[in-house]
Amino acid sequence: MSTPAPADRCVCCEALRKRLQEAQKDHSTQTKCHKKNPADDLICPITRELPCVPVIAMDGRTYEEEAIKTYFSTQHAKSAPIRSPITNEPMGNALLRAPHIKSLISTLIENDALQGDLAKTWQEKVQEVKEKEAWLEKAHEGFVLAMLKVAEGYSRGVHGFEKDRPKAYRWYQKSHDAGSVKGTARVGEFLVKGLGVQRSFPLGMMYLGQTAKAGSDLAAYLLGHAFAEGKYGMPVNEREAIFWLQKCLGACAHSHMKSVTKVKAKGLLSQLLDEQNHAAGEE
CATH class of the missing domain: 1.25.40.10 (Tetratricopeptide repeat domain)
Incomplete structure (x- = not known):
């Protein structure tokens, strides 16, 4: 899996930041049928928390490094093939460090674009x-x-x-x-x-x-x-x-x-x- 170029990272992060800010702004008027909160794209699917050491797995999802490694170890112990914990599709166990995701989370919290228990827990863990x-x-x-x-x-x-x-x-x-x-x-x-x-x-x-x-x-x-x-x-x-x-x-x-x-x-x-x-x- 290739590492995104710095320019691509900036575009990706900026787009995600705008989506999240828009979702936070419209949250009070949204109904139960509102679209998925963009903050979900930052949450580790295993821990259900914002990752302190984010990595991108071969299924394209962002995970907490320790959580996904533990998942891989569990699968190896069962002699089971590695499958995405989200899609259940076969996947490799290569991981790509994603410091830009951590930087994005930090920026969003500092600017109050991301608040609540998720933000507080993330700050404590960091x-x-x-x-x-x-x-x-x-x-x-x-x-x-x-x-x-x-x-x-x-x-x-x-x-x-x-x-x-x-x-x-x-x-x-x-x-x-x-x-x-x-x-x-x-x-x-x-x-x-x-x-x-x-x-x-x-x-x-x-x-x-x-x-x-x-x-x-x-x-x-x-x-x-x-x-x-x-x-x-x-x-x-x-x-x-x-x-x-x-x-x-x-x-x-x-x-x-x-x-x-x-x-x-x-x-x-x-x-x-x-x-x-x-x-x-x-x-």
Whole structure:
């Protein structure tokens, strides 16, 4: 698919801009039988939102790059031929970057020709993308905090990152290599749970043990949980479980346990202490 010449882009963008402005102007007087809003030409058919990274696919439609790539991956996983998600006609998977579409959207929003929730959501996402790229740049430069931020983004699908556990593990590994206790604890967690990496209880528990002693509340919780329920290759050991659960809920040098995890830790510790007191009373 050939790239439109710059002159063609200008003509195309100007024509689309005029159509959109006319549609916005006449919107209040249009009936239910009004013509299709030209803004639909800018909306990604998959996300139903204005694309932050617009690309043109071989069916001639504009898509959010990540959305259409995910669609292609899904089709490949099914060993199915690539078909347009709109027309269902066969199509290739080549994509053409369309920065002129992003520029057009930006111009329309700045001039109030495009308003409402679509415009607001687009502006928020563009800002999120900028922040994501800034964190990635700092992470590649070797900043440990940025490495942890990027890893968390890929792990949970937040901060503008798509959920990708293998990528998350690699960034946690980089932060571990850079000497981060929090990063090492997360590497241990990923290893014992098999998140984005082949499961390894011995190696994972070694990292969790090291970082729990170094003051990671998350590592201490995972050790307590492991001893309480006999998880991750560890034997059930009530005394060890109580010790590590109390430690994770105390003052830790490296606090990175989520609030929901703290609630679980408190509940599990309370249960173990009740069982311990009950057993002592029977004696």
